[in-house]
Amino acid sequence: MLGYFPTLTRVESRVRKLTRGRVLDAGCGKGWAWRYFAQNNSVTYAVAVDIWLEGLKEVKKHNLYHDYVLADVRFLPFRDNCFDTVLLLQVIEHLPRAEGEALLARLERIASIIVVGTPVGFLRQPHHLSGWDPKDFTDRGYVVTGYGMTLPCKQISRATCILPIKRKIRNAYQQLAVKIKEVKRAL
Numbered sequence: 001m002l003g004y005f006p007t008l009t010r011v012e013s014r015v016r017k018l019t020r021g022r023v024l025d026a027g028c029g030k031g032w033a034w035r036y037f038a039q040n041n042s043v044t045y046a047v048a049v050d051i052w053l054e055g056l057k058e059v060k061k062h063n064l065y066h067d068y069v070l071a072d073v074r075f076l077p078f079r080d081n082c083f084d085t086v087l088l089l090q091v092i093e094h095l096p097r098a099e100g101e102a103l104l105a106r107l108e109r110i111a112s113i114i115v116v117g118t119p120v121g122f123l124r125q126p127h128h129l130s131g132w133d134p135k136d137f138t139d140r141g142y143v144v145t146g147y148g149m150t151l152p153c154k155q156i157s158r159a160t161c162i163l164p165i166k167r168k169i170r171n172a173y174q175q176l177a178v179k180i181k182e183v184k185r186a187l
Helices: 009-018 053-061 097-110 134-138
Strands: 021-026 043-050 067-070 083-089 111-119 143-150 172-180
Touching: 009 111, 009 172, 021 097, 043 053, 053 067, 083 097, 097 111, 134 143, 134 172
Parallel strands: 021 043, 021 083, 043 067, 083 111
Antiparallel strands: 111 172, 143 172
């Protein structure tokens, strides 16, 4: 398990298979997810981006990525089509809705595979500024998988009421949205 990222082995395996080539981990934090996904031999170059300097120092200390960029994910300094895969795990819910939409549009320009992990709906947490439903992603061409069942717990926070059981997305605690763009190659 990846700490506070409750997930199924099947979901972890799927993300690992999707993570290949030149990878951008947007909003990497302390690299909690990358420590798991970096085991993928298909990754040729990995870049960590975060606005939090202390987190970047931590991941650099452990030599987790090839490059480290101190930047706000809302203003990524990369040209179009420069990455194969972008990971945006547990980040988008920390942005206001309009900024999250703009970030998705930007990520869709800079990579051919976009992997977004976020809670289903609005999760009342101090730093969450928006909530995302599966339809928000499917309308943009993403395939969405739900995981982690939410239990009706009254005195325990929602985050601690997780069973790693795959359910219908509307009953899931988390969602994984994946968009794979068709890459047109010149003949």
